[in-house]
Amino acid sequence: MSRAQRLLDLIQVLRRHRRAVAGAVLAEELGISLRTLYRDIETLKAQGAHIDGEAGIGYVLRPGFMLPPLMFSEEEIEALVLGSRWVSDRADGILGKAARNVLAKIGAVLPDDLKYGIDASGLLIGPGEPIAVGDHELAAIRQAIRTERKLRIDYADEHGNATQRTVWPVALAFFDRVRVIVAWCELRDGYRHFRCDRIAALETSSERYPRRRAVLLKEWRILRGIPEQ
Structure with a gap:
C-alpha cells in the first residue's frame, strides 16, 4: 500500500x-x-x-x-465520474449542470495522470426515458427540503383522484422513470410518498415544519426498515 x-x-x-x-x-x-x-x-x-x-x-x-485531490484513488475518480454523469443525464437540468460543474472543478486541480481518468473513463450511462417533471418544480422541491419548509401541493393519485395536501418534504428519491417525494402528510397524519409527475401545482410555504428533517428522515427509515447510509 x-x-x-x-x-x-x-x-x-x-x-x-x-x-x-x-x-x-x-x-x-x-x-x-x-x-x-x-x-x-x-x-x-x-x-x-x-x-x-x-x-x-x-x-x-x-x-x-x-x-488534497492527489489522494483520490482511481476507483474514487471513477465513482465521481459515473455519479456525475448519471446526475447530468437523469436529474433535472439545474442539478445536471451543477454535476458537470463539479466534475470540471475537480478535473481542473487533479494531476495530469488522474485528470486523464476523468476524460477517458469507460463508465457510461445508458439512455433513459424523459421525466415529465419541470426543472423548476424539482428545484423548488429540493430547496424546500434543504430549508425544511412545508409544501402545498395539488396531487392526483393513480386513479386520478385529486386532493390538496400540505406536506413536510424530507427526501427526494430518483428512480429511472419517476421522482418521488418522501414527506409527512398533514392530511393523512403520517408519512406518504408522492410521485412528482402527479403534482399538478406546488407552492413553497414560508412556514418551517415543526421537527428537524434529520429526525423525520431517521424516523421514516426505521418505519420502512431501511438502514442508515
Missing part, C-alpha cells in the same frame, strides 16, 4: 469515529504499527488536518479538513 493511500485510509477511519479513538484501535484497523500511526497522524496535522488527542488518550478528527 502506498503512503498516500495509507493516509487516505487513516482519514476515512477517523471520520467514521465521532469520539476519540485509541491509537491502538486505529493501528489495528489499518494493519500498521503504532509507530507508523503516530508518524502518519503528524503528517496529516502538517497538511492541515485538525486532529485532536495524543498517544495514550486517543484521537478525533475535527470537521472541515479537505483531502
Whole structure:
C-alpha cells in the first residue's frame, strides 16, 4: 500500500469515529504499527488536518479538513465520474449542470495522470426515458427540503383522484422513470410518498415544519426498515 493511500485510509477511519479513538484501535484497523500511526497522524496535522488527542488518550478528527485531490484513488475518480454523469443525464437540468460543474472543478486541480481518468473513463450511462417533471418544480422541491419548509401541493393519485395536501418534504428519491417525494402528510397524519409527475401545482410555504428533517428522515427509515447510509 502506498503512503498516500495509507493516509487516505487513516482519514476515512477517523471520520467514521465521532469520539476519540485509541491509537491502538486505529493501528489495528489499518494493519500498521503504532509507530507508523503516530508518524502518519503528524503528517496529516502538517497538511492541515485538525486532529485532536495524543498517544495514550486517543484521537478525533475535527470537521472541515479537505483531502488534497492527489489522494483520490482511481476507483474514487471513477465513482465521481459515473455519479456525475448519471446526475447530468437523469436529474433535472439545474442539478445536471451543477454535476458537470463539479466534475470540471475537480478535473481542473487533479494531476495530469488522474485528470486523464476523468476524460477517458469507460463508465457510461445508458439512455433513459424523459421525466415529465419541470426543472423548476424539482428545484423548488429540493430547496424546500434543504430549508425544511412545508409544501402545498395539488396531487392526483393513480386513479386520478385529486386532493390538496400540505406536506413536510424530507427526501427526494430518483428512480429511472419517476421522482418521488418522501414527506409527512398533514392530511393523512403520517408519512406518504408522492410521485412528482402527479403534482399538478406546488407552492413553497414560508412556514418551517415543526421537527428537524434529520429526525423525520431517521424516523421514516426505521418505519420502512431501511438502514442508515
